[in-house]
Amino acid sequence: MSKDVIIEVDKVSKQYRxxxxxxxxxxxEMSGLLSRVRGNKSAYSNLSENEQEILWAVKDVSxxxxxxxxxxxxxxxxAGKSTLLKILSQITQPTSGEIRVKGKMxxxxxxxxxxxxxxxxxxxxxxxxxILGMSKQEIKNKFDEIVDFSGVEKFIxxxxxxxxSGMYVRLAFAVAAHLEPDILIVDEVLSVGDAEFQKxxxxxxxxxxxxxxxxxxxxxxxxxxxxLCSRGILLKxxxxxxxxxxxxVMDYYIGESERKNQVEHVFEEDKRKxxxxxxxxxxxxxxxxxxxxxxxxxxxxxxEYLIREPISGLxxxxxxxxxxxxxxxIASNEAELNPEKLKARAAGYYKNxxxxxxxxxxxxxxxxxTGLTSHNNIYDAVDDIYFDVYDSVGIFQALGYAKKxxxxxxxxxxxxxxxxxxx
Amino acid sequence: MNKExxxxxxxxxxxxxxxxxxxxxxxxxxxxxxxKRDFSTAYKQTILGPFWHLLQPLVSSLxxxxxxxxxxxxxxxxxxxxLFYLSGIVPFSYFSDCTTRTSSIFTSNANLFGKVYxxxxxxxxxxxxxxxxxxxxxxxxxLTIWMIFFFRPDNxxxxxxxxxxxxxxxxxxxxxxxxxxxxxxxxxxxxxxxTNLLGFGVQFLMYMSPVILPVSIWPEKVQWITYVxxxxxxxxxxxxxxxxxxxxxxxxxxxxxxxxxxxxxxxxLIFNKAEKNFIDTV
Numbered sequence: 001m002s003k004d005v006i007i008e009v010d011k012v013s014k015q016y017r018x019x020x021x022x023x024x025x026x027x028x029e030m031s032g033l034l035s036r037v038r039g040n041k042s043a044y045s046n047l048s049e050n051e052q053e054i055l056w057a058v059k060d061v062s063x064x065x066x067x068x069x070x071x072x073x074x075x076x077x078x079a080g081k082s083t084l085l086k087i088l089s090q091i092t093q094p095t096s097g098e099i100r101v102k103g104k105m106x107x108x109x110x111x112x113x114x115x116x117x118x119x120x121x122x123x124x125x126x127x128x129x130x131i132l133g134m135s136k137q138e139i140k141n142k143f144d145e146i147v148d149f150s151g152v153e154k155f156i157x158x159x160x161x162x163x164x165s166g167m168y169v170r171l172a173f174a175v176a177a178h179l180e181p182d183i184l185i186v187d188e189v190l191s192v193g194d195a196e197f198q199k200x201x202x203x204x205x206x207x208x209x210x211x212x213x214x215x216x217x218x219x220x221x222x223x224x225x226x227x228l229c230s231r232g233i234l235l236k237x238x239x240x241x242x243x244x245x246x247x248x249v250m251d252y253y254i255g256e257s258e259r260k261n262q263v264e265h266v267f268e269e270d271k272r273k274x275x276x277x278x279x280x281x282x283x284x285x286x287x288x289x290x291x292x293x294x295x296x297x298x299x300x301x302x303x304e305y306l307i308r309e310p311i312s313g314l315x316x317x318x319x320x321x322x323x324x325x326x327x328x329x330i331a332s333n334e335a336e337l338n339p340e341k342l343k344a345r346a347a348g349y350y351k352n353x354x355x356x357x358x359x360x361x362x363x364x365x366x367x368x369x370t371g372l373t374s375h376n377n378i379y380d381a382v383d384d385i386y387f388d389v390y391d392s393v394g395i396f397q398a399l400g401y402a403k404k405x406x407x408x409x410x411x412x413x414x415x416x417x418x419x420x421x422x423x
Numbered sequence: 424m425n426k427e428x429x430x431x432x433x434x435x436x437x438x439x440x441x442x443x444x445x446x447x448x449x450x451x452x453x454x455x456x457x458x459k460r461d462f463s464t465a466y467k468q469t470i471l472g473p474f475w476h477l478l479q480p481l482v483s484s485l486x487x488x489x490x491x492x493x494x495x496x497x498x499x500x501x502x503x504x505x506l507f508y509l510s511g512i513v514p515f516s517y518f519s520d521c522t523t524r525t526s527s528i529f530t531s532n533a534n535l536f537g538k539v540y541x542x543x544x545x546x547x548x549x550x551x552x553x554x555x556x557x558x559x560x561x562x563x564x565x566l567t568i569w570m571i572f573f574f575r576p577d578n579x580x581x582x583x584x585x586x587x588x589x590x591x592x593x594x595x596x597x598x599x600x601x602x603x604x605x606x607x608x609x610x611x612x613x614x615x616x617x618t619n620l621l622g623f624g625v626q627f628l629m630y631m632s633p634v635i636l637p638v639s640i641w642p643e644k645v646q647w648i649t650y651v652x653x654x655x656x657x658x659x660x661x662x663x664x665x666x667x668x669x670x671x672x673x674x675x676x677x678x679x680x681x682x683x684x685x686x687x688x689x690x691x692l693i694f695n696k697a698e699k700n701f702i703d704t705v
Contacts (some may be wrong), residue, residue: 087433089539090540091537091539092702093433095435096435097435098432098434099433099434100429100432100433102430109539113534113535113538113539114535114539116464118464118467118468123459123460123463127456127460131453131539131541135452136455
């Protein structure tokens, strides 16, 4: 390979044992350990192999990243993207394989990591910067720039617990944006904050790659992916099934997910997630899960999720766009009409049924995204749920068209007042 | 492929004693910021703030004086009882703070460890250093009270050059606290019960040392218990240096140093092992 390979991922695999981690009794562990020391496989060790389900979150993944490249990692939920990033960020170890890296690497799996609520904005800039690997001097030099970028000058000496969530995220991202590693690993952080802020972030990311630095990027934001990345790799069930120019990989990916006409989207339980979406489905007016719904009838979306540990501030959200576009037609959050839901929530199973009135979405294919988020954390996100809307009546056929030539199919009341012309 | 100069390599297994000291040095700013954070957030939104650091040992030594000296009539020579207990509590609480805070390092930093990489040892090191500041404050209290008694005409304190051993005593306690703390913290990843046990353990170590009961009043048959405890020689040396009682035994101090070293190395070893896959278990 050429000289400018900056990351070499070589047959990396990561195995998880599902089931009874840590719940085995101490005595059992000890007997297992003892027999291992003695060198014979005990009944327990044989048992454990059978009892524990083994999951390869990442399996035999190899690829190279070149200097200055922006590599997008694409894949469905549970495809192993996050695990791969965690291995790359040295948060967890691979089970086998090797990754060789040249240069300083920083990873942003979340914005505001380590922020302490009691500390002021100023103190948190230093804390967060140091956690991300900057030296005190570096932070000092960039301090003004960071504050400027965040737009929270006025509150820089206020504890961040008094910040609005928007300010908090802006400050956090500002610190992250001023990292200057050779390699930057970014996971979904762009999905937080308002549209304007996201734009700002994307711009910053472009700058970073423009300066010849290497970026590894995971996102559900396909537009961002397409504009930022030059190359992509596609993961499926832990394995890399395609790599190449981003548009090619993207098309392959979209093609593949559209081909699958699942009625109910069920996700494997992942105990590592504090909160997780386990099932999403589109349900017609009779309550039957469907892949296509009638424009003339209301339908609903069903989102089922688990909260494994009590969490406050969490809410489920969804957005709908046309299958091929990225502009959201509808975005909604379960707390928008009921902010009470943001309060601490007990662990448990939650099911949301979201009613969509008839004649909102026009005939066509739509893409549904849902996620579980709090103001600075994404607990889970599900993308690429496609459904179709058809028109059983032909609301526009009377006028000679197959469908309305608008994105939405709302019908408006025309109240006509007429009077005859006096000659 | 010829051997290229990679900055670092991530692989499945690394050596047992791969301490990454170089990296730790690179992250020294992080350690100092952690120390600052610990110190400035400990007593946020309290009226007394850092004065709590003073109040803790003062109140416990007053309570001990009342319970053990006044009611229990435990003898400690001519030394004023407050000073006697304070001279045990101040060094001992440095050890116990290091131990308890280190032992919860994984649980209290779970979120941080799950999201970003830095040499994990930075966190326990910061604990040891920030406790040093606390120790300094408590030492100030001790010295103030010590001086009050020292400059009285009926002074019974006989300070001597063994005071100079203080840095070594602190070093031993830091090693010991880190060692025990690291072992417990690594084991609590799987067995949370240990956190509860630790409270008893630390208390047990205190009662089995001369902090409250001077060795001289222990029945000879069981005196060995205090000598097994690696903290006893430290309390004794501290008292000998500042107050001129209990006596200094070099062998005992050496023993305590060796035990601390062994526990420290064992702690590092287990911690290193646990740190790597901790996030998959918690």
